[in-house]
Amino acid sequence: xxxxxxxxxxxxxxxxxxxxxxxxxxxxxxxxxxxxxxxxxxxxxxxxxxxxxxxxxxxxxxxxxxxxxxxxxxxxxxxxxxxxxxxxxxxxxxxxxxxxxxxxxxxxxxxxxxxxxxxxxxxxxxxxxxxxxxxxxxxxxxxxxxxxxxxxxxxxxxxxxxxxxxxxxxxxxxxxxxxxxxxxxxxxxxxxxxxxxxxxxxxxxxxxxxxxxxxxxxxxxxxxxxxxxxxxxx
Numbered sequence: 095x096x097x098x099x100x101x102x103x104x105x106x107x108x109x110x111x112x113x114x115x116x117x118x119x120x121x122x123x124x125x126x127x128x129x130x131x132x133x134x135x136x137x138x139x140x141x142x143x144x145x146x147x148x149x150x151x152x153x154x155x156x157x158x159x160x161x162x163x164x165x166x167x168x169x170x171x172x173x174x175x176x177x178x179x180x181x182x183x184x185x186x187x188x189x190x191x192x193x194x195x196x197x198x199x200x201x202x203x204x205x206x207x208x209x210x211x212x213x214x215x216x217x218x219x220x221x222x223x224x225x226x227x228x229x230x231x232x233x234x235x236x237x238x239x240x241x242x243x244x245x246x247x248x249x250x251x252x253x254x255x256x257x258x259x260x261x262x263x264x265x266x267x268x269x270x271x272x273x274x275x276x277x278x279x280x281x282x283x284x285x286x287x288x289x290x291x292x293x294x295x296x297x298x299x300x301x302x303x304x305x306x307x308x309x310x311x312x313x314x315x316x317x318x319x320x321x322x323x324x325x326x327x328x
Contacts, residue, residue: 101142103162104151109137110191111155115277125154161196179208181252183230186279189253189272190318193225204230204250204325214322215263216256219314227256228322231272233281240295241281244270246326251281257320260286260313272318275305281321286313 111117119137123130128147135141143151152159182200184192192199211228218225235247245251253272263269268283273293282293282303291305291313305316 100159100162101148104143104148104157105137105139106193107157107162108151108155112137113191117155122151122154126150161198179206179210180204181206181211181228181230183232183250186231187277189229189231189255190274190277190279195226195229204252206252206323211252211254211322214254214257216254217259217261217263218256219258219312222256222258222314225255227254229253229255231279237280240297240300242297244296245281245324248327250325250327251321252323252325253319254322255319258314258317260284260317263320270321272321273305274316274318275303279318284313284317291316 108117108122112119119130119133122128122133126133126147127150132141136143151157181204182195183202183204184195184199185201188195188199216227230250230252233241233245233247233249233251238245238247238249251272257263257269260269271282271284273280273282273284273291275293280293282295285292285294289307291307293303293305295302307313307316
């Protein structure tokens with residue numbers, strides 16, 4: 095990876111942190127001592143940073159240069175995805191916002207039978223095709239009741255982030271999605287009506303929820319991916 099590529103990866107990582115509410119331009123300015131206009135020009139791709147400035151931002155945001163390398167891993171670590179049979183288990187925020195899963199973001203690994211996911215069909219929007227495809231998240235007890243008994247407390251849900259289309263995967267059943275609901279991830283059935291995403295629970299005693307799209311937004315922006323597998327632990 096050359097300097098320009100690393101520069102762009104740093105910019106995209108900072109923008110992701112800003113979108114999910116863990117960073118702001120003013121906070122970054124206080125952390126680094128650089129002016130807000132200087133940082134804003136960098137974030138909007140109107141100027142480049144010096145190597146010294148990049149180093150200062152990496153330190154302020156507790157990032158290592160290796161975190162910007164999507165294929166980097168320690169020699170004694172197994173691959174994050176190996177023949178699509180090993181899926182990284184990550185936090186909800188990583189599943190929602192990080193295209194490439196950093197080794198430090200992997201909480202554990204879910205081992206599936208060899209080639210278990212090979213035949214899963216993708217249907218991704220253009221911006222999503224470069225994302226690392228399969229991730230798994232754990233559903234906490236507080237989030238599982240609307241999907242009971244399909245999703246039990248502490249279930250693992252495997253997400254195909256290359257399927258963020260509303261087109262049905264199978265004609266005889268609705269798709270189950272991981273959806274960005276504000277800054278959180280929710281597992282729901284999804285419809286699109288009157289410029290709103292309609293989030294439907296499996297348990298009908300819970301209410302339907304509506305998510306407003308941003309101006310010029312697309313439903314694809316809020317859909318993290320299709321749930322391809324749910325593992326409910328006994």
